[in-house]
Amino acid sequence: MNSSNPEGTYLTKSVLEVNGQKLKSLFNAALIWVKVNQQRINSLNVFPVPDGDTGTNMFLTMQSAYQEVAQSNDNNAGRVMRTIAQGALMGARGNSGVILSQLLRGFARALDEKEQIDAPLLIKCLTEARNTAYKGVVRPVEGTILTVAKDIANYAETSLTDTNNLVQILEAIVKEADRSVKRTPELLPILKQAGVVDSGGIGLFFLLEGMLRFVKKMPLDETGVEKHAQIVPIADLEILDNAIEPGQDFEVVVDFVPNSPINIETLYTDLAKIGTSIQIGEGDSMYRMHIHVPRNNQYMPINYIDKIGTVQKVYIENLIEQMRKKGTINTQNSSIKIKEGQIAVVAVSPGEGISKIFYSLGVAAIIPGGQTMNPSTKEILDAFENLPTDKIIILPNNENIILTAESTIPMSKKKVAVIPAISVPQGLIACLRFDPEGDYESVIKEMTESLGEVETGEITTATRSVQINGVDVKKGEVIALHNGKLVDSSKNLTIASMNLLDKIGAEKKEHITIFYGSGLKESQVNKIIQPIKAKYTEQEIEIHNGGQPHYQLIIAVE
Amino acid sequence: MTDKKDHLGKITVSQHAIATVAYQSALESYGVVGMADKDIVSGLSKLLFKDPAAGVTVNFDGDSVTIDMYIVVEYGTRISSVASSVANNVKFQVEKVIGIPVKSVNVHVRGLHVSNAD
Numbered sequence: 001m002n003s004s005n006p007e008g009t010y011l012t013k014s015v016l017e018v019n020g021q022k023l024k025s026l027f028n029a030a031l032i033w034v035k036v037n038q039q040r041i042n043s044l045n046v047f048p049v050p051d052g053d054t055g056t057n058m059f060l061t062m063q064s065a066y067q068e069v070a071q072s073n074d075n076n077a078g079r080v081m082r083t084i085a086q087g088a089l090m091g092a093r094g095n096s097g098v099i100l101s102q103l104l105r106g107f108a109r110a111l112d113e114k115e116q117i118d119a120p121l122l123i124k125c126l127t128e129a130r131n132t133a134y135k136g137v138v139r140p141v142e143g144t145i146l147t148v149a150k151d152i153a154n155y156a157e158t159s160l161t162d163t164n165n166l167v168q169i170l171e172a173i174v175k176e177a178d179r180s181v182k183r184t185p186e187l188l189p190i191l192k193q194a195g196v197v198d199s200g201g202i203g204l205f206f207l208l209e210g211m212l213r214f215v216k217k218m219p220l221d222e223t224g225v226e227k228h229a230q231i232v233p234i235a236d237l238e239i240l241d242n243a244i245e246p247g248q249d250f251e252v253v254v255d256f257v258p259n260s261p262i263n264i265e266t267l268y269t270d271l272a273k274i275g276t277s278i279q280i281g282e283g284d285s286m287y288r289m290h291i292h293v294p295r296n297n298q299y300m301p302i303n304y305i306d307k308i309g310t311v312q313k314v315y316i317e318n319l320i321e322q323m324r325k326k327g328t329i330n331t332q333n334s335s336i337k338i339k340e341g342q343i344a345v346v347a348v349s350p351g352e353g354i355s356k357i358f359y360s361l362g363v364a365a366i367i368p369g370g371q372t373m374n375p376s377t378k379e380i381l382d383a384f385e386n387l388p389t390d391k392i393i394i395l396p397n398n399e400n401i402i403l404t405a406e407s408t409i410p411m412s413k414k415k416v417a418v419i420p421a422i423s424v425p426q427g428l429i430a431c432l433r434f435d436p437e438g439d440y441e442s443v444i445k446e447m448t449e450s451l452g453e454v455e456t457g458e459i460t461t462a463t464r465s466v467q468i469n470g471v472d473v474k475k476g477e478v479i480a481l482h483n484g485k486l487v488d489s490s491k492n493l494t495i496a497s498m499n500l501l502d503k504i505g506a507e508k509k510e511h512i513t514i515f516y517g518s519g520l521k522e523s524q525v526n527k528i529i530q531p532i533k534a535k536y537t538e539q540e541i542e543i544h545n546g547g548q549p550h551y552q553l554i555i556a557v558e
Numbered sequence: 559m560t561d562k563k564d565h566l567g568k569i570t571v572s573q574h575a576i577a578t579v580a581y582q583s584a585l586e587s588y589g590v591v592g593m594a595d596k597d598i599v600s601g602l603s604k605l606l607f608k609d610p611a612a613g614v615t616v617n618f619d620g621d622s623v624t625i626d627m628y629i630v631v632e633y634g635t636r637i638s639s640v641a642s643s644v645a646n647n648v649k650f651q652v653e654k655v656i657g658i659p660v661k662s663v664n665v666h667v668r669g670l671h672v673s674n675a676d
Contacts, residue, residue: 092636095588095643105634135673136632138585138592146588
């Protein structure tokens with residue numbers, strides 16, 4: 001996906017026909033816009049089921065649809081649309097996703113194999129989309145995405161037949177979609193009770209609006225999103241002390257009584273210039289404002305509130321200090337500042353000590369995870385989406401995490417590369433080649449090539465009896481793995497690690513680095529290390545507290 | 559029958575009542591075009607039964623219920639998504655309307671209905 005709008009120029013004021021490639025670009029814009037507004041759509045869900053995250057479901061359905069045509073150079077609009085519909089069907093998620101896929105299917109059917117879409121055909125397609133979607137349910141619930149699709153089609157049939165300008169039609173149906181979405185609470189009482197509009201309906205609106213924004217060359221990123229301003233009861237104010245963004249060091253809370261009724265939109269807009277994580281709460285004849293601001297800005301919210309009302313109480317907390325006390329930020333972490341345009345590396349780390357080493361090697365963010373605790377796509381995405389650069393490199397450091405890491409590539413607007421490091425030592429060796437200022441492609445190449453320069457040894461306890469690679473393992477025995485392959489099973493740690501180093505061929509190498517796990521005491525570690533030091537006198541041996549679970553030892557040999 | 563103790567007496571809800579709620583919510587689920595007779599595999603000829611019990615079975619399991627839905631799905635939709643949304647919808651509606659915990663909803667897709675062949 002790409003948020004830039006290089007091809008937006010072709011759709012000038014008057015467009016009479018759209019071919020396959022233009023259709024594809026429009027779809028990409030729709031996909032991006034739904035993604036950007038995903039959380040907004042999710043927040044409108046009133047049913048705990050069946051569509052808990054309408055925005056996410058619609059985005060994933062759209063993504064699956066677009067992926068089918070992403071590489072296509074076909075100029076035939078009909079064929080492109082049919083492929084999109086096919087992709088949507090395969091990836092349909094949740095109720096709204098299924099309905100969306102039916103809408104696209106109907107649209108594609110009316111388009112048939114036509115080279116271009118023109119105005120009469122577009123209206124026919126919208127009509128067929130509506131008809132197909134309604135065939136999929138016995139008792140349509142009105143006030144949903146179905147209603148919005150129906151309203152658009154009806155409006156196009158009755159009011160848009162006298163123009164042949166597609167831009168004009170698109171503009172008109174986006175407006176009608178907006179009106180239709182706003183009518184949904186009148187049709188579906190549960191929406192009215194919750195004070196929201198239908199989530200699937202607004203999802204369809206964003207889909208169409210994304211296309212229109214693309215045509216009008218308006219931005220397709222967060223800058224185009226209206227601030228989600230709302231007042232909540234004071235008790236519902238969430239003090240998110242984990243949500244510290246870089247540079248937002250102070251939390252400021254001000255209780256105040258406004259001089260005149262406050263305009264929430266203005267308040268949000270003004271405060272957004274000062275800081276982030278803005279929340280406004282309402283209590284007994286007073287308001288509470290919550291904001292995170294950078295150092296040196298910490299008095300600005302107070303001065304601002306002072307102008308619009310009477311300040312009653314002020315509360316300021318240094319978040320960085322607070323987090324440091326809790327131990328959730330270590331110094332290496334907060335000292336790393338990624339500058340714009342630099343390359344940022346995010347690494348998956350199984351333990352505290354290993355994380356520290358990664359940080360010291362210039363890693364921008366750590367995703368906790370490893371054996372039996374694979375991070376999700378979202379956790380990986382979250383680790384880098386807020387970094388102030390668009391060049392990202394992920395070090396999964398575990399074979400089972402590579403695929404998850406790769407799945408973030410199409411989901412982010414940033415350039416993302418995954419270095420297939422299958423172990424912590426591989427991740428560390430790759431970091432040594434990392435140059436934040438370097439050329440993105442060559443840094444990736446260098447880091448990937450470096451993976452072979454380290455031998456990985458791992459020591460863990462067998463969870464069941466098994467025979468692999470000719471090694472007989474009994475449950476509870478200590479097993480040794482060389483580059484992920486089982487090479488030894490022994491009664492105790494010392495023997496296992498000696499055998500492992502022997503299999504790796506450590507006597508011909510120069511460095512042995514040992515990370516011991518959270519399950520080992522220092523006295524135990526010393527016992528293991530002594531014979532190693534005695535045997536490998538030529539090699540440099542380093543010992544670190546890795547803090548990883550499951551693996552008593554992770555060993556890097558170079 | 560399932561019983562609930564109220565401070566005045568007993569409230570009894572029949573399987574048929576639960577089946578009716580389940581039936582209604584299934585028909586409101588997107589992608590479901592009808593219920594199929596649970597005993598006959600070719601449900602296509604008998605779309606839209608008037609009797610909800612025909613496509614729904616309800617079994618009591620201690621204090622909770624297990625519901626089996628026999629549905630006909632619109633051709634061209636993603637069947638797994640439709641089926642899981644039926645299960646969610648039925649569980650949500652039955653628990654909300656009747657107030658009995660639903661232990662599981664098994665969805666049996668007994669046929670596809672073709673409105674338009676592509």
